[in-house]
Amino acid sequence: MAANDKVNKAETAKEEPASPILIQMGIFAAILFVSSLISPLFPASFPVPTPVIGLILLYVLLATHIVKLRNVEKFGDFMISLIAFLFVPSGIQLAASLDILKAQGVQIVIVVLIATIVLLVVVAYTTAGFIWIRKNVFHRDVNIDD
Amino acid sequence: MxxxxxxxxxxxxxxxxxxxxxxxxxxxxxxxxxxxxxxxxxxxxxxxxxxxxxxxxxxxxxxxxxxxxxxxxxxxxxxxxxxxxxxxxxxxxxxxxxxxxxxFLNPATIAFAIPLYRRNDVVKKFWLEIVLSLIVGLFVSLFVIYFAAKLIGLDKVGIASMLPQAATTAIAMPIATAIGGNSAVTAMACILNAVIIYALGDWLVKFFRINHDPVGAGLGLGTAGHTVGSAKAVQLGSIQGSMASIAVVVISIVVDIVVPSFAKLMGLM
Structure with missing residues (x-):
C-alpha cells in the first residue's frame, strides 16, 4: 500500500522527460472530446457537465497509470495557473444581468457573500469533526506525510 | 462620443x-x-x-x-x-x-485531476470522511443559506436561486430552474463565489483558523470557490489542492441529489 501511495514521487524521481506540449494538449483534447460524448447521456434531472466528467476521466487514467504525470503535468499546471484570468469573461458576464442586480441586487450580493463564507467554514469544520471522530472514536490513523 | x-x-x-x-x-x-x-x-x-x-x-x-x-x-x-x-x-x-x-475553462477544469492525483494517498485514506463531510456540510450550509436569504428578504424565487450555488455553474443552473429559481441569478452567485474566494480567501482562511486541518481547508475552498477556490488551495499546499479538486467534483454530484430534496423539504416546490 505504502509503495503504491508513493507512486507520484517515484514517477518524478525517474526523471523521464516531460511529453512535448502538443502531445499534452492532444491528451487534454481527447479527454474533453470523449467527455462531451458522455455528458449528454445523463438525464436532464441529473446534469453532469463535460469538464466534470473530464476531470474524473483524467484522474482515472492517472490512477490506472495509463496516462503518466509527465504526459499532462506541464500543460495542466499552466492551465491551473491561468484560472483567475480565465474567469474574467464570467465576471464581465454580469454586465448582461445588471437589470437583475437593479431589482434585488444588494440583497442577492449579501446572501451570496454569506453563503460563500458559510460553505467554506461549515465544510472545513465538518471535515475537521469527521477526522476527529475517525481518530478518537474509531482510533484510526489520521497522519498525513507532507 | x-x-x-x-x-x-x-x-x-x-x-x-x-x-x-x-x-x-x-x-x-x-x-x-x-x-x-x-x-x-x-x-x-x-x-x-x-x-x-x-x-x-x-x-x-x-x-x-x-x-x-x-x-x-x-x-x-x-x-x-x-x-x-x-x-x-x-x-x-x-x-x-x-x-x-x-x-479554456474546460481544459483548466480537467487539469485539476493532476493536483488531485498528486495526493492520491490522502484521497485513498480519507475518502469516506471526504464524502460524509461534503454531504453533511452542504446540508448544514443549505439551512443557514435558506434562513439568511429569508431574513434578508429575498422572495421564493430568490431563495431557490441561492441554494444550488455550491455546484459548478453548469450543474447549478438547471437545478435552480428545476426548484423554481432564476438560473441567471444562480449563475451570478457561482461567479461571485469565485470572485469572493479569490479576493477574501486568504483572509477568511486565517480569520476562521481553517488551515489547522488541511483536508478541511481544501474541501471548504473547493466547495465555496469552485475551480478558483481550488487554485487558491493549490497555493496553500498539495493536500489542500488535492482536496479542493475532489470537492469540486463530489459537491457537484451531491448538489444534484441533495438540493432538490432540500427544496421539497422547505416547501419551495
Missing amino acids: IILTETTPHMAVWGKWLGDALGTNAAGASAGNALFGIFLSLLVYLIGQWLFKIGKGFFLFQPLFVGMVLGIFILYLMAKAFGTDTATFYKSAYLPGGNIIFW
Missing part, C-alpha cells in the same frame, strides 16, 4: 469602421470581432495585476475583481457612447472574444 453622430461624412466613416471592428453594427452584429473581447479581458486583468502589485496586495485590488469591475464599467461607458444598453453592447462587442477565453 461624437464618432457615431454622423455630423460629417468623415466621422460617419470612423463610426462605421469602429462599429465593424467591434461587431456592433447591424451588418456585423452576427459575425462579431472576437479580438476586442480578448484584448479587453487581458487589459483589465493586467491592470488588476499592476494595481495589486502597487497596492501591496490590498484585497480589493485582486486582479480578477478589478478585471470584472473595470471590464463592466468600460462596457457600460462604451455602450453609452454607442447609444445602446450595456447588455446588448456586451453581447455584440465583448461576448465573441469572451467566449474564446471562457472555453
Whole structure:
C-alpha cells in the first residue's frame, strides 16, 4: 500500500522527460472530446457537465497509470495557473444581468457573500469533526506525510 | 462620443469602421470581432495585476475583481457612447472574444485531476470522511443559506436561486430552474463565489483558523470557490489542492441529489 501511495514521487524521481506540449494538449483534447460524448447521456434531472466528467476521466487514467504525470503535468499546471484570468469573461458576464442586480441586487450580493463564507467554514469544520471522530472514536490513523 | 453622430461624412466613416471592428453594427452584429473581447479581458486583468502589485496586495485590488469591475464599467461607458444598453453592447462587442477565453475553462477544469492525483494517498485514506463531510456540510450550509436569504428578504424565487450555488455553474443552473429559481441569478452567485474566494480567501482562511486541518481547508475552498477556490488551495499546499479538486467534483454530484430534496423539504416546490 505504502509503495503504491508513493507512486507520484517515484514517477518524478525517474526523471523521464516531460511529453512535448502538443502531445499534452492532444491528451487534454481527447479527454474533453470523449467527455462531451458522455455528458449528454445523463438525464436532464441529473446534469453532469463535460469538464466534470473530464476531470474524473483524467484522474482515472492517472490512477490506472495509463496516462503518466509527465504526459499532462506541464500543460495542466499552466492551465491551473491561468484560472483567475480565465474567469474574467464570467465576471464581465454580469454586465448582461445588471437589470437583475437593479431589482434585488444588494440583497442577492449579501446572501451570496454569506453563503460563500458559510460553505467554506461549515465544510472545513465538518471535515475537521469527521477526522476527529475517525481518530478518537474509531482510533484510526489520521497522519498525513507532507 | 461624437464618432457615431454622423455630423460629417468623415466621422460617419470612423463610426462605421469602429462599429465593424467591434461587431456592433447591424451588418456585423452576427459575425462579431472576437479580438476586442480578448484584448479587453487581458487589459483589465493586467491592470488588476499592476494595481495589486502597487497596492501591496490590498484585497480589493485582486486582479480578477478589478478585471470584472473595470471590464463592466468600460462596457457600460462604451455602450453609452454607442447609444445602446450595456447588455446588448456586451453581447455584440465583448461576448465573441469572451467566449474564446471562457472555453479554456474546460481544459483548466480537467487539469485539476493532476493536483488531485498528486495526493492520491490522502484521497485513498480519507475518502469516506471526504464524502460524509461534503454531504453533511452542504446540508448544514443549505439551512443557514435558506434562513439568511429569508431574513434578508429575498422572495421564493430568490431563495431557490441561492441554494444550488455550491455546484459548478453548469450543474447549478438547471437545478435552480428545476426548484423554481432564476438560473441567471444562480449563475451570478457561482461567479461571485469565485470572485469572493479569490479576493477574501486568504483572509477568511486565517480569520476562521481553517488551515489547522488541511483536508478541511481544501474541501471548504473547493466547495465555496469552485475551480478558483481550488487554485487558491493549490497555493496553500498539495493536500489542500488535492482536496479542493475532489470537492469540486463530489459537491457537484451531491448538489444534484441533495438540493432538490432540500427544496421539497422547505416547501419551495
